[in-house]
Amino acid sequence: MPSEPSEPTVPSEPAKPTGQLERDAADELDGSSPFDAAHPGPEQPLPPLRIVLFSRTTGFRHTSIEPAQKALASWLDSASYTLRTTEDAGELIKRLPESDVVVFLMTTGDVLDAAQQDAIEHFVRDGGGFVGVHSAADTEYDWPFYGELIVAWFESHPVVQEARVVVQAAGNPVVSFLPKPWQHRDEWYNFRINPRGRAEILLSVDEASYEGGTMGKDHPIAWRREVGRGRALYTALGHPDEAWQESALLQHVEAALRWAGHRVDAAPTLMSDD
């Protein structure tokens, strides 16, 4: 393994400038605030959102993992995001201190050991973001905290087919830009429980629009919740390779990353759907 390039030498912290008060007053005048993450002042661009795409599989392996990695790498503007991909749980954990959001990108099966699970739990509870994509719901069935992140585990699925996605939270910036309705071809997961009431539902699928749904009139396929100081979002979409050529899906995942990374403060409608 090549070693990391050594860190540049950091100069010792300069003495606090005496003009601090004047500078704060000037900040107020231009209307920007360092806490207003959604509207940074022109002189204070936000640092890139640091994303790790983790796609270890110990069960089924989706052929769409690589297309998804490539599509996200080209979709996400490199000035606004840094993207790392790994299949190595040790590498994932090592990256946590320098990451804002971890994405379980079509993971399957048991992918973390007990110490690694603890590290992820601390990461999220302390404010980190978690985004689960598609078979992230077919992952880590025996890890209770993962149940808090993913909310509903996978149960079954029919063949890949087109269906009608319904935007549930139309005023929510995480999904408000999506086509209404959104005709999309994917593998429509049935879940072991209905996550409604445990998470805010963002998208559902209309079971009348395809064959093989078992959840009835209310079939959520994307949702989010807060966990400690962190944020967790799951989307069931992304099975077919070609889905990752759809700008609507890429926008959906990008918005998920931004919300999980605390760059979007969507209206606090959490848990209010039921």
Ligand SMILES: [Zn+2]
């Ligand atoms: Zn699948």
